[in-house]
Amino acid sequence: MSDSDQTAAVAFGPDGKPVHDEIVAARRDVGADDSARANRAWWDEQAEDYYAEHGAFLGDAELVWGPEGVRESDLHLLGDVAGADVLEIGAGAAQGGRYVARTGARVVATDLSAGMLRRARAIDGSARVDDADEKGARATLPLVQCDGRALPFADASFDIVFSAHGVLAFVADPHVVLAEVARVLRPGGRAVFSTPHPMRWCFPDDPGPAGLVATMSYWDTTPYVESLAGRPTYAEHHRTLGARLREFVSAGLEVVDLLEPEWPDENTSVWGGWSPTRGAILPGTCIWVARRPG
Numbered sequence: 001m002s003d004s005d006q007t008a009a010v011a012f013g014p015d016g017k018p019v020h021d022e023i024v025a026a027r028r029d030v031g032a033d034d035s036a037r038a039n040r041a042w043w044d045e046q047a048e049d050y051y052a053e054h055g056a057f058l059g060d061a062e063l064v065w066g067p068e069g070v071r072e073s074d075l076h077l078l079g080d081v082a083g084a085d086v087l088e089i090g091a092g093a094a095q096g097g098r099y100v101a102r103t104g105a106r107v108v109a110t111d112l113s114a115g116m117l118r119r120a121r122a123i124d125g126s127a128r129v130d131d132a133d134e135k136g137a138r139a140t141l142p143l144v145q146c147d148g149r150a151l152p153f154a155d156a157s158f159d160i161v162f163s164a165h166g167v168l169a170f171v172a173d174p175h176v177v178l179a180e181v182a183r184v185l186r187p188g189g190r191a192v193f194s195t196p197h198p199m200r201w202c203f204p205d206d207p208g209p210a211g212l213v214a215t216m217s218y219w220d221t222t223p224y225v226e227s228l229a230g231r232p233t234y235a236e237h238h239r240t241l242g243a244r245l246r247e248f249v250s251a252g253l254e255v256v257d258l259l260e261p262e263w264p265d266e267n268t269s270v271w272g273g274w275s276p277t278r279g280a281i282l283p284g285t286c287i288w289v290a291r292r293p294g
């Protein structure tokens with residue numbers, strides 16, 4: 001759920017001084033570690049703006065699966081969470097984790113970006129969550145800064161792992177993330193992930209009519225990379241539907257459902273390239289529901 005613009009990042013030269021140059025957006029290869037490094041800096045930099053722009057839409061203690069506005073409180077994709085050990089990865093400001101904690105789970109929220117987690121901690125101290133706490137919610141979530149590709153948790157320590165538009169689209173090696181998810185899940189545990197719908201890749205990231213004209217190959221999985229002075233500052237990675245399915249299966253996860261939420265009539269908001277105009281015609285989000293057999 002990013003809406004990357006091309007002015008947001010700053011690169012630093014070998015002397016540690018900012019390099020003043022144009023951000024260049026291109027489809028090109030980027031190494032897995034370079035991609036993670038770029039995205040960590042990008043989300044650190046963007047954390048406050050992201051919250052200012054999307055915080056009200058997301059709600060401070062709601063699990064919203066995507067810009068369509070579909071909520072866990074309606075879909076119940078995580079199953080019965082009461083008393084469960086739940087891990088959120090790519091949590092951002094952990095709005096989803098906070099919702100799940102309110103419904104009775106023990107939740108740990110994680111993200112690559114310290115900036116996003118700082119925002120999570122700021123929300124924990126906010127009036128809206130204090131108010132929720134009076135109704136029995138847990139106001140302070142455990143937060144852990146880590147890469148979804150290397151989860152610092154023991155094998156089989158969670159019943160549920162989830163992410164709303166976090167991690168998978170931002171890494172060059174999502175099979176590593178899914179292997180980690182399978183490892184930390186208990187047998188019978190559930191993994192639920194929303195990602196950009198692969199169809200979006202073919203269309204310009206434009207919320208208006210221009211975003212309805214396919215201009216790029218669905219099968220070209222060369223990453224979208226923004227760079228400053230040749231150094232990656234942001235990266236997004238695409239998988240076809242079949243490739244993503246095979247990543248889940250190879251990680252030892254059983255995919256039990258794949259949702260493609262329709263854009264609800266009542267949602268009149270625009271989020272980057274997501275909008276009612278495009279939502280009426282094209283899917284924007286996939287929600288993968290999987291389980292670890294056992």
Ligand SMILES: C[S@@+](CC[C@H](N)C(=O)[O-])C[C@H]1O[C@@H](n2cnc3c(N)ncnc32)[C@H](O)[C@@H]1O
Pocket residue numbers: 001002036039040043058064089090091092093094096110111112113116146147148149163164165166167170171
């Ligand atoms: C579009 S935001 C979604 C945040 C939150 N789930 C939400 O719904 O607002 C993507 C998040 O993924 C995180 N992220 C990107 N790459 C990651 C990685 N390799 N490991 C963990 N988190 C990552 C970013 O820091 C960012 O917080």
